[in-house]
Protein backbone atom coordinates (compact mmCIF):
# COMPACT_ATOMS: atom_id res chain seq x y z
CA UNK A 1 0.00 0.00 0.00
CA UNK A 2 1.56 3.30 -1.06
CA UNK A 3 0.59 6.33 0.98
CA UNK A 4 1.68 9.83 0.03
CA UNK A 5 1.10 13.06 1.93
CA UNK A 6 1.07 16.69 0.93
CA UNK A 7 0.57 19.89 2.90
CA UNK A 8 -2.27 22.09 1.83
CA UNK A 9 -1.60 25.82 1.49
CA UNK A 10 -5.15 27.16 1.42
CA UNK A 11 -8.24 26.55 3.53
CA UNK A 12 -10.33 23.52 2.51
CA UNK A 13 -13.50 25.47 3.25
CA UNK A 14 -13.03 29.10 2.18
CA UNK A 15 -9.92 28.94 -0.01
CA UNK A 16 -8.02 31.60 1.91
CA UNK A 17 -4.47 30.98 3.05
CA UNK A 18 -3.22 31.32 6.58
CA UNK A 19 -3.61 28.86 9.43
CA UNK A 20 -3.10 28.86 13.18
CA UNK A 21 -1.90 25.62 14.84
CA UNK A 22 -4.41 23.77 17.03
CA UNK A 23 -3.07 20.28 17.81
CA UNK A 24 0.01 18.28 16.86
CA UNK A 25 0.04 14.51 17.45
CA UNK A 26 3.46 13.18 16.39
CA UNK A 27 3.92 9.90 14.48
CA UNK A 28 0.33 8.66 14.42
CA UNK A 29 -1.04 5.59 12.57
CA UNK A 30 -4.24 4.98 10.65
CA UNK A 31 -7.06 3.93 12.95
CA UNK A 32 -7.50 0.61 11.26
CA UNK A 33 -4.12 -0.65 10.07
CA UNK A 34 -3.65 -3.67 12.34
CA UNK A 35 -0.60 -5.74 11.40
CA UNK A 36 0.43 -9.39 11.79
CA UNK A 37 3.55 -10.07 13.85
CA UNK A 38 5.90 -10.35 10.87
CA UNK A 39 4.79 -6.95 9.53
CA UNK A 40 5.12 -5.02 12.79
CA UNK A 41 6.88 -1.73 12.09
CA UNK A 42 5.73 -1.51 8.46
CA UNK A 43 2.54 0.39 9.23
CA UNK A 44 2.05 4.00 8.16
CA UNK A 45 3.01 6.63 10.75
CA UNK A 46 2.97 10.41 10.30
CA UNK A 47 2.28 13.52 12.34
CA UNK A 48 -1.34 14.58 12.64
CA UNK A 49 -1.31 18.33 12.41
CA UNK A 50 -4.62 20.08 13.03
CA UNK A 51 -4.94 23.77 12.20
CA UNK A 52 -7.66 26.42 11.99
CA UNK A 53 -8.20 28.85 9.13
CA UNK A 54 -7.54 32.45 10.15
CA UNK A 55 -10.28 33.67 7.83
CA UNK A 56 -13.19 31.30 8.58
CA UNK A 57 -12.06 29.42 11.75
CA UNK A 58 -12.71 26.02 10.15
CA UNK A 59 -10.60 23.35 11.82
CA UNK A 60 -8.84 21.03 9.41
CA UNK A 61 -6.03 18.60 8.78
CA UNK A 62 -3.03 20.32 7.18
CA UNK A 63 -2.15 17.18 5.21
CA UNK A 64 -3.75 15.56 2.24
CA UNK A 65 -3.12 11.84 2.64
CA UNK A 66 -3.67 9.69 -0.42
CA UNK A 67 -5.74 6.93 1.06
CA UNK A 68 -7.40 5.60 -2.07
CA UNK A 69 -5.74 2.18 -1.71
CA UNK A 70 -6.67 2.12 1.97
CA UNK A 71 -10.34 2.83 1.30
CA UNK A 72 -10.56 0.48 -1.65
CA UNK A 73 -9.35 -2.32 0.60
CA UNK A 74 -11.64 -1.24 3.40
CA UNK A 75 -13.94 -3.96 4.69
CA UNK A 76 -15.26 -2.74 7.97
CA UNK A 77 -17.87 -4.97 9.60
CA UNK A 78 -20.62 -5.93 7.21
CA UNK A 79 -23.18 -6.13 10.01
CA UNK A 80 -23.99 -2.94 11.89
CA UNK A 81 -24.83 -2.97 15.59
CA UNK A 82 -28.43 -2.86 16.78
CA UNK A 83 -27.91 0.73 17.87
CA UNK A 84 -26.59 1.78 14.44
CA UNK A 85 -29.51 0.04 12.72
CA UNK A 86 -31.93 1.89 14.98
CA UNK A 87 -30.30 5.18 14.05
CA UNK A 88 -30.54 4.44 10.32
CA UNK A 89 -34.22 3.54 10.56
CA UNK A 90 -34.98 6.67 12.57
CA UNK A 91 -33.00 8.85 10.14
CA UNK A 92 -34.77 7.50 7.05
CA UNK A 93 -38.17 7.91 8.66
CA UNK A 94 -37.53 11.45 9.89
CA UNK A 95 -36.08 12.65 6.56
CA UNK A 96 -38.92 11.06 4.60
CA UNK A 97 -41.70 12.41 6.84
CA UNK A 98 -40.33 15.87 7.33
CA UNK A 99 -38.78 16.69 3.97
CA UNK A 100 -39.93 14.25 1.29
CA UNK A 101 -43.56 13.49 2.13
CA UNK A 102 -44.87 15.71 -0.70
CA UNK A 103 -43.01 13.66 -3.36
CA UNK A 104 -44.51 10.40 -4.67
CA UNK A 105 -41.26 8.45 -5.14
CA UNK A 106 -38.38 10.57 -3.87
CA UNK A 107 -34.92 9.76 -5.18
CA UNK A 108 -32.23 9.42 -2.52
CA UNK A 109 -28.46 9.32 -3.07
CA UNK A 110 -26.09 8.22 -0.32
CA UNK A 111 -22.39 9.06 -0.42
CA UNK A 112 -20.31 6.46 1.41
CA UNK A 113 -23.20 4.02 1.39
CA UNK A 114 -21.23 1.01 2.68
CA UNK A 115 -23.26 -2.19 2.50
CA UNK A 116 -26.41 -0.26 1.62
CA UNK A 117 -28.18 -0.70 4.96
CA UNK A 118 -29.20 2.95 5.25
CA UNK A 119 -30.53 2.96 1.69
CA UNK A 120 -32.54 -0.20 2.40
CA UNK A 121 -34.44 1.81 5.02
CA UNK A 122 -35.18 4.60 2.52
CA UNK A 123 -36.30 2.05 -0.05
CA UNK A 124 -38.69 0.43 2.43
CA UNK A 125 -40.30 3.85 2.78
CA UNK A 126 -40.94 4.03 -0.98
CA UNK A 127 -37.83 5.90 -2.15
CA UNK A 128 -35.70 5.10 -5.20
CA UNK A 129 -32.10 4.82 -4.03
CA UNK A 130 -28.52 4.94 -5.35
CA UNK A 131 -25.29 4.64 -3.40
CA UNK A 132 -21.66 5.61 -4.00
CA UNK A 133 -19.03 3.62 -2.09
CA UNK A 134 -15.23 3.45 -2.56
CA UNK A 135 -14.73 0.00 -1.04
CA UNK A 136 -15.15 -2.68 -3.71
CA UNK A 137 -16.16 -5.35 -1.19
CA UNK A 138 -18.85 -3.20 0.40
CA UNK A 139 -20.17 -1.99 -2.97
CA UNK A 140 -20.40 -5.59 -4.23
CA UNK A 141 -22.26 -6.60 -1.09
CA UNK A 142 -24.74 -3.75 -1.54
CA UNK A 143 -25.35 -4.55 -5.22
CA UNK A 144 -25.92 -8.20 -4.32
CA UNK A 145 -28.63 -7.02 -1.91
CA UNK A 146 -30.30 -5.10 -4.73
CA UNK A 147 -29.09 -1.65 -3.69
CA UNK A 148 -27.66 0.02 -6.79
CA UNK A 149 -24.18 1.11 -5.77
CA UNK A 150 -21.49 2.80 -7.85
CA UNK A 151 -17.97 1.88 -6.77
CA UNK A 152 -15.89 5.03 -6.44
CA UNK A 153 -15.14 8.29 -4.68
CA UNK A 154 -17.64 11.10 -4.79
CA UNK A 155 -15.24 13.70 -6.13
CA UNK A 156 -16.80 14.63 -9.45
CA UNK A 157 -14.95 12.01 -11.49
CA UNK A 158 -17.27 9.12 -10.72
CA UNK A 159 -20.47 10.98 -10.33
CA UNK A 160 -21.82 12.15 -13.61
CA UNK A 161 -25.60 11.96 -13.65
CA UNK A 162 -25.37 9.25 -16.29
CA UNK A 163 -23.40 6.94 -13.98
CA UNK A 164 -25.99 7.36 -11.27
CA UNK A 165 -28.88 6.88 -13.68
CA UNK A 166 -31.03 9.69 -12.27
CA UNK A 167 -31.77 13.20 -13.51
CA UNK A 168 -31.69 14.71 -10.05
CA UNK A 169 -32.03 13.78 -6.38
CA UNK A 170 -34.54 14.86 -3.78
CA UNK A 171 -32.18 14.05 -0.92
CA UNK A 172 -28.45 13.40 -0.61
CA UNK A 173 -27.43 11.66 2.60
CA UNK A 174 -23.94 11.17 3.92
CA UNK A 175 -23.01 9.84 7.34
CA UNK A 176 -19.44 10.07 8.69
CA UNK A 177 -18.06 10.50 5.19
CA UNK A 178 -18.23 14.25 4.62
CA UNK A 179 -15.32 14.87 7.01
CA UNK A 180 -13.22 12.43 4.95
CA UNK A 181 -13.49 14.66 1.88
CA UNK A 182 -10.35 16.69 1.15
CA UNK A 183 -12.29 19.34 -0.78
CA UNK A 184 -15.71 19.71 0.83
CA UNK A 185 -16.48 22.86 -1.16
CA UNK A 186 -16.09 21.17 -4.54
CA UNK A 187 -18.25 18.30 -3.35
CA UNK A 188 -20.96 20.65 -2.09
CA UNK A 189 -20.95 22.38 -5.47
CA UNK A 190 -21.49 18.98 -7.10
CA UNK A 191 -24.26 18.09 -4.67
CA UNK A 192 -25.96 21.44 -5.28
CA UNK A 193 -26.03 20.74 -9.01
CA UNK A 194 -27.42 17.23 -8.53
CA UNK A 195 -30.22 18.11 -6.11
CA UNK A 196 -33.69 18.92 -7.35
CA UNK A 197 -35.11 22.40 -6.65
CA UNK A 198 -35.42 22.66 -2.85
CA UNK A 199 -33.88 19.19 -2.41
CA UNK A 200 -32.28 18.48 0.95
CA UNK A 201 -28.81 17.54 2.04
CA UNK A 202 -28.42 15.42 5.18
CA UNK A 203 -24.90 15.36 6.65
CA UNK A 204 -23.64 13.64 9.77
CA UNK A 205 -20.10 14.30 10.99
CA UNK A 206 -18.27 14.37 14.33
CA UNK A 207 -19.18 17.52 16.24
CA UNK A 208 -16.04 19.50 17.02
CA UNK A 209 -17.71 21.10 20.04
CA UNK A 210 -18.41 17.69 21.58
CA UNK A 211 -14.88 16.48 20.77
CA UNK A 212 -13.56 19.56 22.60
CA UNK A 213 -15.83 19.11 25.59
CA UNK A 214 -14.34 15.66 26.25
CA UNK A 215 -10.82 16.33 24.90
CA UNK A 216 -11.32 13.37 22.60
CA UNK A 217 -8.13 13.86 20.67
CA UNK A 218 -8.41 10.31 19.27
CA UNK A 219 -10.92 11.66 16.75
CA UNK A 220 -8.19 13.72 15.08
CA UNK A 221 -7.18 11.24 12.41
CA UNK A 222 -5.35 11.13 9.09
CA UNK A 223 -8.68 10.01 7.66
CA UNK A 224 -10.53 13.17 8.77
CA UNK A 225 -9.92 16.39 6.89
CA UNK A 226 -12.41 18.79 8.43
CA UNK A 227 -13.73 19.22 11.98
CA UNK A 228 -16.87 21.31 12.05
CA UNK A 229 -19.31 22.55 14.65
CA UNK A 230 -22.77 24.11 14.18
CA UNK A 231 -21.28 27.50 13.38
CA UNK A 232 -18.62 26.50 10.88
CA UNK A 233 -20.95 23.94 9.28
CA UNK A 234 -23.61 26.62 8.80
CA UNK A 235 -21.06 28.98 7.23
CA UNK A 236 -19.75 26.29 4.91
CA UNK A 237 -23.24 25.31 3.76
CA UNK A 238 -24.25 28.93 3.16
CA UNK A 239 -21.15 29.53 1.10
CA UNK A 240 -22.22 26.80 -1.32
CA UNK A 241 -25.91 27.66 -1.52
CA UNK A 242 -27.57 25.68 1.27
CA UNK A 243 -29.72 26.99 4.12
CA UNK A 244 -29.70 25.01 7.37
CA UNK A 245 -33.14 23.58 8.22
CA UNK A 246 -32.28 21.87 11.49
CA UNK A 247 -29.56 20.46 13.71
CA UNK A 248 -32.13 18.61 15.82
CA UNK A 249 -33.74 16.21 13.36
CA UNK A 250 -33.21 13.30 15.77
CA UNK A 251 -33.08 13.08 19.54
CA UNK A 252 -29.61 12.85 21.14
CA UNK A 253 -30.46 9.39 22.49
CA UNK A 254 -30.79 7.98 18.95
CA UNK A 255 -27.56 9.48 17.65
CA UNK A 256 -24.07 8.09 18.04
CA UNK A 257 -21.58 9.83 20.31
CA UNK A 258 -20.17 13.13 19.00
CA UNK A 259 -22.73 13.33 16.21
CA UNK A 260 -23.41 16.60 14.41
CA UNK A 261 -26.44 15.93 12.21
CA UNK A 262 -27.59 18.72 9.92
CA UNK A 263 -30.31 19.00 7.30
CA UNK A 264 -29.91 21.84 4.79
CA UNK A 265 -32.05 22.89 1.85
CA UNK A 266 -30.76 23.89 -1.55
CA UNK A 267 -31.29 27.61 -2.23
CA UNK A 268 -31.29 29.25 -5.61
CA UNK A 269 -28.58 31.75 -4.73
CA UNK A 270 -25.52 31.21 -2.55
CA UNK A 271 -25.32 33.54 0.43
CA UNK A 272 -21.60 33.87 -0.25
CA UNK A 273 -19.32 35.19 2.45
CA UNK A 274 -22.09 35.61 5.03
CA UNK A 275 -20.38 33.89 7.97
CA UNK A 276 -22.29 32.27 10.84
CA UNK A 277 -19.41 32.37 13.29
CA UNK A 278 -17.41 34.95 15.18
CA UNK A 279 -13.99 34.00 13.85
CA UNK A 280 -11.89 35.55 16.61
CA UNK A 281 -14.02 33.92 19.34
CA UNK A 282 -13.75 30.53 17.64
CA UNK A 283 -9.98 30.86 17.28
CA UNK A 284 -9.59 31.86 20.94
CA UNK A 285 -11.58 28.80 22.06
CA UNK A 286 -9.37 26.55 19.90
CA UNK A 287 -6.25 27.90 21.59
CA UNK A 288 -7.25 26.20 24.82
CA UNK A 289 -8.12 22.93 23.05
CA UNK A 290 -4.47 22.24 22.20
CA UNK A 291 -3.51 22.76 25.85
CA UNK A 292 -6.25 20.58 27.30
CA UNK A 293 -5.49 17.75 24.84
CA UNK A 294 -1.84 17.80 25.96
CA UNK A 295 -3.02 17.70 29.59
CA UNK A 296 -5.34 14.76 28.87
CA UNK A 297 -2.51 12.78 27.25
CA UNK A 298 -0.27 13.56 30.24
CA UNK A 299 -2.97 12.31 32.67
CA UNK A 300 -3.31 9.01 30.79
CA UNK A 301 0.48 8.60 30.76
CA UNK A 302 0.66 9.33 34.50
CA UNK A 303 -2.11 6.84 35.22
CA UNK A 304 -0.19 4.13 33.36
CA UNK A 305 3.01 4.95 35.24
CA UNK A 306 1.11 4.81 38.52
CA UNK A 307 -0.04 1.26 37.73
CA UNK A 308 3.18 0.06 36.09
CA UNK A 309 3.91 -3.59 36.89
CA UNK A 310 0.26 -4.60 36.81
CA UNK A 311 -1.26 -6.42 33.87
CA UNK A 312 -3.35 -3.70 32.24
CA UNK A 313 -5.52 -4.70 29.27
CA UNK A 314 -7.15 -2.18 26.93
CA UNK A 315 -10.79 -2.97 26.12
CA UNK A 316 -11.95 -1.81 22.66
CA UNK A 317 -9.80 -1.99 19.51
CA UNK A 318 -11.81 0.59 17.56
CA UNK A 319 -10.41 3.91 16.40
CA UNK A 320 -10.84 5.40 19.85
CA UNK A 321 -8.61 2.81 21.54
CA UNK A 322 -6.04 2.67 18.76
CA UNK A 323 -5.57 6.43 18.45
CA UNK A 324 -5.76 7.29 22.16
CA UNK A 325 -3.08 4.71 22.92
CA UNK A 326 -0.92 5.68 19.91
CA UNK A 327 -0.52 9.20 21.28
CA UNK A 328 0.76 7.98 24.69
CA UNK A 329 4.43 7.93 25.58
CA UNK A 330 3.89 5.02 27.99
CA UNK A 331 1.78 2.72 25.82
CA UNK A 332 4.27 -0.13 26.37
CA UNK A 333 2.94 -0.40 29.96
CA UNK A 334 -0.24 -1.90 28.49
CA UNK A 335 -0.16 -5.69 28.10
CA UNK A 336 -2.73 -6.42 25.42
CA UNK A 337 -5.93 -5.30 23.77
CA UNK A 338 -9.26 -7.10 23.73
CA UNK A 339 -12.29 -6.51 21.56
CA UNK A 340 -15.71 -8.10 21.12
CA UNK A 341 -15.07 -8.41 17.38
CA UNK A 342 -11.32 -8.48 16.76
CA UNK A 343 -10.39 -8.08 13.09
CA UNK A 344 -8.63 -11.44 13.08
CA UNK A 345 -6.28 -13.63 15.07
CA UNK A 346 -2.65 -12.68 15.62
CA UNK A 347 -3.02 -9.00 14.76
CA UNK A 348 -1.28 -6.11 16.52
CA UNK A 349 -2.43 -2.53 16.98
CA UNK A 350 -0.64 0.01 14.77
CA UNK A 351 2.20 1.91 16.46
CA UNK A 352 1.57 0.57 19.99
CA UNK A 353 1.90 -3.06 18.79
CA UNK A 354 -0.45 -4.57 21.36
CA UNK A 355 -1.73 -8.01 20.44
CA UNK A 356 -5.50 -7.94 19.93
CA UNK A 357 -7.58 -10.77 21.39
CA UNK A 358 -11.25 -11.58 21.77
CA UNK A 359 -12.60 -10.77 25.23
CA UNK A 360 -12.23 -14.41 26.32
CA UNK A 361 -8.59 -13.49 26.88
CA UNK A 362 -9.75 -11.73 30.06
CA UNK A 363 -10.70 -15.17 31.38
CA UNK A 364 -7.65 -17.03 30.03
CA UNK A 365 -5.16 -14.62 31.50
CA UNK A 366 -6.38 -12.49 34.36
CA UNK A 367 -5.84 -8.75 34.07
CA UNK A 368 -5.27 -6.56 37.12
CA UNK A 369 -6.95 -3.62 35.43
CA UNK A 370 -9.19 -3.33 32.37
CA UNK A 371 -8.97 0.12 30.78
CA UNK A 372 -12.18 0.55 28.81
CA UNK A 373 -11.98 2.66 25.64
CA UNK A 374 -15.50 1.94 24.37
CA UNK A 375 -16.75 4.06 27.25
CA UNK A 376 -20.19 4.56 25.71
CA UNK A 377 -20.91 0.96 26.74
CA UNK A 378 -19.02 1.11 30.06
CA UNK A 379 -21.82 -0.19 32.36
CA UNK A 380 -22.60 -3.11 30.03
CA UNK A 381 -18.90 -3.97 29.69
CA UNK A 382 -18.32 -3.91 33.45
CA UNK A 383 -21.39 -6.12 34.01
CA UNK A 384 -20.26 -8.63 31.39
CA UNK A 385 -16.65 -8.78 32.60
CA UNK A 386 -17.89 -9.30 36.19
CA UNK A 387 -20.38 -11.95 35.25
CA UNK A 388 -18.31 -13.94 32.75
CA UNK A 389 -14.82 -13.65 34.20
CA UNK A 390 -15.39 -12.80 37.88
CA UNK A 391 -13.79 -9.37 37.88
CA UNK A 392 -14.54 -6.74 40.54
CA UNK A 393 -16.21 -3.51 39.43
CA UNK A 394 -13.16 -1.54 40.60
CA UNK A 395 -10.90 -3.46 38.23
CA UNK A 396 -12.57 -1.81 35.24
CA UNK A 397 -11.69 1.81 34.56
CA UNK A 398 -13.22 4.09 31.95
CA UNK A 399 -10.68 5.82 29.72
CA UNK A 400 -12.83 8.95 29.86
CA UNK A 401 -12.45 9.17 33.65
CA UNK A 402 -8.67 8.90 33.38
CA UNK A 403 -8.61 11.49 30.60
CA UNK A 404 -10.63 13.96 32.66
CA UNK A 405 -8.68 13.21 35.84
CA UNK A 406 -11.66 11.91 37.87
CA UNK A 407 -10.06 8.55 38.71
CA UNK A 408 -6.82 7.54 40.44
Ligand SMILES: [Zn+2]
Pocket residue numbers: 011012013014015016053054055056057058
Ligand atom coordinates in the same frame (compact mmCIF):
# COMPACT_ATOMS: atom_id res chain seq x y z
ZN1 LIG B 1 -11.20 29.16 5.76
